[in-house]
Amino acid sequence: SAASDKQRRWNLSDFDIGKPLGRGKFGHVYLAREKKSNHIVALKVLFKTQLKQSQVEHQLRREVEIQSHLRHPNILRLYGYFYDQTRVYLILEYAAKGELYKELQKCKFFSEKRAATYISSLARALIYCHAKHVIHRDIKPENLLIGAQGELKIADFGWSVHTFNRRRTMCGTLDYLPPEMVESVEHDASVDIWSLGVLCYEFLYGVPPFEAKEHSDTYRRIIKVDLKFPSKPIVSSSAKDLISQVKLLLVAV
Numbered sequence: 050s051a052a053s054d055k056q057r058r059w060n061l062s063d064f065d066i067g068k069p070l071g072r073g074k075f076g077h078v079y080l081a082r083e084k085k086s087n088h089i090v091a092l093k094v095l096f097k098t099q100l101k102q103s104q105v106e107h108q109l110r111r112e113v114e115i116q117s118h119l120r121h122p123n124i125l126r127l128y129g130y131f132y133d134q135t136r137v138y139l140i141l142e143y144a145a146k147g148e149l150y151k152e153l154q155k156c157k158f159f160s161e162k163r164a165a166t167y168i169s170s171l172a173r174a175l176i177y178c179h180a181k182h183v184i185h186r187d188i189k190p191e192n193l194l195i196g197a198q199g200e201l202k203i204a205d206f207g208w209s210v211h212t213f214n215r216r217r218t219m220c221g222t223l224d225y226l227p228p229e230m231v232e233s234v235e236h237d238a239s240v241d242i243w244s245l246g247v248l249c250y251e252f253l254y255g256v257p258p259f260e261a262k263e264h265s266d267t268y269r270r271i272i273k274v275d276l277k278f279p280s281k282p283i284v285s286s287s288a289k290d291l292i293s294q295v296k297l298l299l300v301a302v
């Protein structure tokens with residue numbers, strides 16, 4: 050039961066390890082099955098040496114603390130964690146249809162219906178997070194997974210924070226950051242709303258709105274909110290309005 054899961058201490062022998070699902074900067078993710086319940090999970094294995102070298106232990110602790118307390122159909126569950134001499138293991142929900150960015154690469158861009166479904170799921174998940182004073186701060190296609198029924202799941206709360214201790218540090222890739230973060234000034238939950246607008250653009254056009262060859266040019270385009278809509282693919286004016294309104298929405302938030 051959930052209560053017993055909460056107390057019990059997990060270890061590697063509780064799981065049959067399956068195929069590798071992906072790799073990140075600090076380790077790998079494997080398909081795994083918990084032996085007693087036969088429950089399929091994704092086991093994220095992180096190397097302590099690499100976590101120490103990059104001084105991200107505090108971020109990992111926050112990711113576990115925040116994600117383990119969130120319960121929402123569009124947020125990937127973190128069931129628990131354990132560690133041994135050399136590694137930290139996160140027991141995560143398995144998203145059966147994989148990583149959303151690979152799907153976007155394959156389709157080039159999404160239909161308005163599909164984009165709208167994903168954006169509304171994301172909006173509901175962010176409303177839930179913000180109500181709990183949690184901001185994600187790193188909403189991008191690489192952090193989105195797809196569940197067995199095609200539903201979107203926000204993963205990787207490595208950059209999330211509780212808003213009462215807002216941070217000024219830079220984080221995440223620039224593309225999805227709003228002006229106030231790129232200028233690394235005070236920021237609040239509205240940073241996630243900005244990223245939602247950036248994602249909406251990328252779902253419909255296949256590229257993020259402020260993409261540029263040089264980092265400095267992306268930075269300049271974000272600060273200026275230099276938003277341009279390509280002529281192809283054809284996108285409805287209401288979709289373009291929604292994306293353009295996000296900036297005004299930020300001012301309102």
Ligand SMILES: Cc1cc(Cn2cc(-c3c(Cl)cnc4nc(-c5cn(C)nc5C)[nH]c34)cn2)no1
Nearest residue numbers: 070071072073076077078091143144145146147
């Ligand atoms: C380290 C490290 C790697 C990654 C990126 N990453 C996330 C996953 C992953 C997770 Cl956490 C949960 N469910 C998944 N399902 C898949 C998957 C399913 N199919 C059919 N194909 C894939 C791939 N991947 C999942 C894997 N890698 N973050 O930190």
